[in-house]
Amino acid sequence: MTDQNRVIIVGAGHNGLVCAAYLARAGREVLVLEASNRVGGAAVTREFAPGFRVSACAHLSYLLDAAISRELGLSSHGLKHARENLRTVAVAGNGDHLVLDGGRLEAGRLPDKDRAALAEYHARMLRFARVLAQQHNRRPPRIAGGGRREVLAAAMLGLDVRRLGRNSMREFLRIAAINIFDVLEESFETPLLKGALGLDAVLGTSLGPRSNNSVLTLLHRMSGTAQGPAGRLSLPEGGMGAISEALAAAARAGxxxxxxxxxxxxxxxxxxxxxxxxxxxxxxxxxGSVVSNADPARTLLGLLGARHLETGFVHRVRHIRSKGMAAKLHLALDALPEFTQLPAQFAGERLVIAPDLVYLEHAFDHAKYGHCSPEPALEITIPSVHDRTLAPAGKHVLSAVVQYAPFDPRASGDGPRRELLERALGVLERHAPGIRRLVVASELLLPADIEREFRITGGHWHHGELALDQFMMLRPVPGAAQYAMPVGGLYLCGAGCHPGGGVMGSAGRNAAKAVLATERAA
Ligand SMILES: Cc1cc2nc3c(=O)[nH]c(=O)nc-3n(C[C@H](O)[C@H](O)[C@H](O)COP(=O)(O)OP(=O)(O)OC[C@H]3O[C@@H](n4cnc5c(N)ncnc54)[C@H](O)[C@@H]3O)c2cc1C
Structure with missing residues (x-):
């Protein structure tokens, strides 16, 4: 059988589903093939203990492109939010806490100087993040060749940076070249505030706060917020899988x-x-075309095979840095845990444990040499506070990103998992005494587990580190940043492409546009 009009999409991660929906609406015959027995990839909800359901990888929505939600009618396909605009609560072992709503301190104590600096820092970073957000739905320009269209695309990017104005542009270029540790040290005094803001820059990456590129990763994270209310931290009702289910419904409807x-x-x-x-x-x-939602290395080296590609290209793909450092912890709890001196009203917000920048850098130090942090940093949600579909009445489910747990393909036995679970529980117990007694079931996914279960090479949040040398026109590798691969009819549409990881959908939509543009040009 041959069918030139048919497009096969390998993988029903959220990006594969977005791509499928746009191609189907454009009249293509689309077939999505997913290895797992459910759609969503790393944006899924699944039961991990009887009656307890959790968002198994991604647990917070803040990057989903507002235009995609609107165009695909996700709310008419059942997507609702259990809670929007979550606050970030930085908790310390001694009971101190800061409740942050973007650049505003809502509760807790900060010196006046830090309060003012927080508002200024947030506005400044949002201004820069907006430049990245403007690129999300554009195909990155080719570095060389390609004619007038490419020159125009590069000029638009340059213009977006120029529009920042001279002083902001200078600042943008200055901080992009340093690291988040130095930026935060320049701006603030309060260690708890610096720790919480620093964690935002390194979550899901293989970077410490003193690493190059840690400002870029912060701006990527904030690029969701830069799109306005749609980019506020939110919890979809039924977990992150609800986004994927709505996307699948939109694709099927098309x-x-x-x-x-x-x-x-x-x-x-x-x-x-x-x-x-x-x-x-x-x-x-x-x-006629195959679009892969699997990561670039898996697609090009695994599914296609290096022998079909030019040697230099294969070399570049082999060297994509994609070793994950974020583990995922799920706890089924008998009751709502109490964090020291934290009013219960804040238990359902986004809680972060990164008491200061040195704690964060120390947590990273161990990971640099291949060991899990003895004292990991945590990003915690207890979504059952807002969403009773996730746990039996009166019980709760806790979901936490545990940073840092370096990818180790040999970590297959239970030992390493148990060890990190113990450490994460130790950190939790110090901040929420008695939480251990509430645990009725637990699950910890190391990056190697994420690789196995979700078929993501290295278990990496972004399918490949976000860093200047793997960014925009260099993502996933130079010569393949426009979604079309060097083999005719083959495309990538996942987080390994521009604009990167997180549940945003832009890579899926951009890839669909690339398929249609290539067909038109043929
Ligand atoms: C621990 C962790 C926490 C995270 N937390 C957040 C968060 O809170 N918020 C956020 O926005 N992002 C978060 N992320 C990132 C986010 O989950 C991913 O970047 C995003 O889901 C990637 O989507 P995707 O569609 O590009 O790829 P994926 O979700 O990886 O989907 C790829 C799909 O392809 C399928 N596939 C692969 N190979 C084959 C094959 N051979 N045949 C058929 N199917 C195949 C896979 O099974 C999978 O379904 C987190 C990631 C991790 C790992």
Whole structure:
């Protein structure tokens, strides 16, 4: 069977689903093949203990592109929020806490100087993050060649930076070259505030606060907030899987078919062009184009095969840095835990444990040498406070990103998992005494588990580190940043492409546009 109009999408992560929805609406015959038995990839909700459901990787929505939600009618496909505009609460072991709403201190104590600096810092970073947000839905320009269109695209990027004005532009270029540790030290006095703001820069990355690129990763995170109310921290009702379910419904409504439990074993070629895929069971499916939501290394080296690519290109793909450092902790709790001196009204906000920048840098030091942090930093949500669909009545579910746990493919036994679980529980117990007694079930996913369960190489949050050398026109690798791969008819649409990871959907939409533009040009 040959079907030139058919597009096969490998993977029903949220980006694959977005891509499917746009292509189906443009009249293409779309078939999505997902290895797992549910849609969503790393944006899923699943039961980890009887009656307790949790967002298994991503647990907070703040990057989802507002235009995509609107265009695909996600609310009409069932997407609701259990809670919008969560505050960030920095908690310290001694009971101190700061409740932050963007650049405003809502509760807790800060010197006047830090209060004023917080408002200024937040506004300044948002201004810079807006420049990144403006690029989300654009195809990155080619570095060289490509004619007038590419020159124009590069000029638009330059213009967005120029529009910051001379002083801001200078500041933007200055801080991009240093690190978040130095930026925060220049701006604030209060250690708890600096720790909380520093954690935002390194969550999900393989960077410490003193690492290069840690300002860039902060701006990427804030680029969701820069799009306005849609970028506020929120909890979808039913967990992050609800976003994926709504996207799947939008794709189906456009005519796309989605098959789960269907792992693609390889991408097939007819000469220099893709001809379809072969499933793990041996079934062959043909298509005019194949769009992969799997990460770049898995797609190009695993599913396609290095022998079909030029040596220099293969070398670049092999060297994509994609070793994850974030683990995920899920606790089923008998009751709501009490954090020392924290009023109960704040227990359902986004809680962060990173008491100061040195704590964060020490947590990273161990990871640099391949060891999990003895005292990890945590980003915690207790979504059941707002969403009773996630836990039995009176019980709660806690979801935490545990930073840092370096990817170790040998960490297959239970030992390393138990050890990090103990350490994370130790940190929690110091901040919420008695929480251990409330735990009725637990699950800890190391990056190696994330690689296995979610098929993400290295278990990396972004499918590949976000750093200047893996950013925009260099993402995932130079020569492949426009979604089309060097093999005819093959595209990437996942977090490994511009603009990167997080549940945003932009890579999926940009890839759909690239498929349609290539077809029009042919
Ligand atoms: C621990 C952790 C916490 C995170 N927290 C947040 C957060 O709070 N907020 C946020 O916005 N982001 C968060 N992220 C990042 C976010 O989850 C990801 O960047 C995003 O979900 C990636 O989406 P994607 O669609 O590009 O890829 P994925 O979600 O990885 O989807 C790829 C899909 O392809 C499928 N696939 C792969 N190979 C094959 C094959 N051979 N055949 C068929 N199917 C295949 C996979 O099964 C998967 O379903 C977190 C990530 C991690 C790891």
């Amino acid at each position: 005519g796309a078919r989605i098959r789960t439990g269907c792992a693609v074993a390889r991408i097939t070629l007819d000469g220099a062009r893709v001809s379809g895929v072969e499933l793990e069971g041996g079934e062959m499916l043909s298509a």
